[in-house]
Amino acid sequence: MPKKKLDPLPSAAFQILLALAGEDLHGYAIMRQVQDQTGGRVRLGPGTLYSSIQTLLEQKLIDEVFGEDDAAGGERRRFYRMTTAGRKVACSEAERMAGLLRVARARRLFRGEHV
Amino acid sequence: MSETFYALLLRLYPARFRKEYGEEAMRVFRERLRDERGPMARFRLWFDLVGDAGLSLPREYRRVAPALAAVPASAQSGIPLFETLETELPRPGSFFFGTLMAFAAVAGLVFLLNHAGTVRQYGVRFGRYASSPYRGAIAPQGGGAGMAGNGVSAMTPGQPIVWQPPPQPGAQPLYSLDDAERRRILAAVAATLRQSYRDAEAAQRIASALARNEDDGFYDVVTDGGLFGAYVSRQMQAVSGDRGLALIYMEMPMSSAPTVGPDHWINEHFLLRVPVARAAPASPPGV
Numbered sequence: 001m002p003k004k005k006l007d008p009l010p011s012a013a014f015q016i017l018l019a020l021a022g023e024d025l026h027g028y029a030i031m032r033q034v035q036d037q038t039g040g041r042v043r044l045g046p047g048t049l050y051s052s053i054q055t056l057l058e059q060k061l062i063d064e065v066f067g068e069d070d071a072a073g074g075e076r077r078r079f080y081r082m083t084t085a086g087r088k089v090a091c092s093e094a095e096r097m098a099g100l101l102r103v104a105r106a107r108r109l110f111r112g113e114h115v
Numbered sequence: 116m117s118e119t120f121y122a123l124l125l126r127l128y129p130a131r132f133r134k135e136y137g138e139e140a141m142r143v144f145r146e147r148l149r150d151e152r153g154p155m156a157r158f159r160l161w162f163d164l165v166g167d168a169g170l171s172l173p174r175e176y177r178r179v180a181p182a183l184a185a186v187p188a189s190a191q192s193g194i195p196l197f198e199t200l201e202t203e204l205p206r207p208g209s210f211f212f213g214t215l216m217a218f219a220a221v222a223g224l225v226f227l228l229n230h231a232g233t234v235r236q237y238g239v240r241f242g243r244y245a246s247s248p249y250r251g252a253i254a255p256q257g258g259g260a261g262m263a264g265n266g267v268s269a270m271t272p273g274q275p276i277v278w279q280p281p282p283q284p285g286a287q288p289l290y291s292l293d294d295a296e297r298r299r300i301l302a303a304v305a306a307t308l309r310q311s312y313r314d315a316e317a318a319q320r321i322a323s324a325l326a327r328n329e330d331d332g333f334y335d336v337v338t339d340g341g342l343f344g345a346y347v348s349r350q351m352q353a354v355s356g357d358r359g360l361a362l363i364y365m366e367m368p369m370s371s372a373p374t375v376g377p378d379h380w381i382n383e384h385f386l387l388r389v390p391v392a393r394a395a396p397a398s399p400p401g402v
Contacts, residue, residue, distance in 0.1 A: 031147075
């Protein structure tokens with residue numbers, strides 16, 4: 001299977017890594033987590049979600065584990081777990097974004113106190 | 116209804132994606148359907164799904180294309196590599212169209228075979244009146260007694276068969292029958308039958324019938340060797356009831372060829388096939 005490069009990291013892939021930073025999640029939980037962490041602005045559809053998951057798996061940034069979904073009555077399903085490499089990539093991306101944010105602040109791009 | 120529609124939407128994705136994530140995607144859809152109720156939520160759900168398909172479909176197909184191109188590259192050090200591009204069974208529609216294509220191909224082949232007419236290539240002619248598959252295409256091998264006498268050229272046993280080059284387009288025919296040549300051939304056929312055919316009475320009847328036809332001018336307009344061979348073959352078979360009898364014409368002259376088994380050379384263009392008598396079945400021991 002061909003490797004899809006993740007440099008720069010696509011927004012959907014970064015959101016998924018962020019969602020998995022706290023715990024292992026299955027597909028629907030990742031979707032919900034992404035929706036929560038973006039205030040409802042990003043809603044990943046199943047196509048984008050699993051396409052991104054496939055790419056992250058190929059790049060070994062996440063792992064697939066099987067577990068039971070307590071919310072669905074112990075139903076067995078696929079969960080995804082961020083790997084060390086995935087954490088490193090997510091950190092790097094977050095730092096890159098933080099750097100951009102610093103530049104934006106220095107240029108006084110933001111007005112108000114929310115930044 | 117919603118699930119059916121989404122299942123149809125999922126079928127647009129490449130087979131590999133459907134196999135790997137189709138079930139999961141369906142489950143996510145069901146969970147969203149369960150959680151997002153109300154007209155506005157449903158509208159937004161479908162809006163998301165259709166938009167998502169529009170964005171992710173091209174990406175998935177782009178992902179498939181390099182996979183197909185990469186297959187030959189993985190063959191190493193000349194070792195043959197066999198890989199299947201898809202692991203799932205073809206869809207029923209594929210079987211249907213495959214069957215349709217196969218029928219069309221066979222029908223086309225049958226049509227071409229029936230309407231091929233006469234084709235000349237390498238001195239071999241296949242026509243409607245071709246009297247035998249031997250005709251010009253296959254030369255008998257091995258040794259045997261040559262046909263001699265009756266004023267026709269005899270073949271020397273054991274010598275190799277020599278083919279002459281095919282005629283150039285527009286050139287005169289290699290062989291054209293005239294009255295004298297027809298008579299010589301018919302005389303040689305009659306003599307060979309009397310000598311070699313298992314049923315002497317039938318051989319005589321055939322010889323008489325051929326001579327009568329010749330006298331009646333039945334063959335007068337026949338100058339083509341193939342047609343002449345076909346006529347004579349049909350006549351011999353009609354008189355004797357033996358479908359094995361045949362006068363086979365070869366457009367390319369055989370400068371030297373042996374007589375093999377049932378085949379007797381009449382001249383360098385004609386071969387008379389006289390079926391040999393079947394050996395009587397061996398009696399079981401003690402009978």
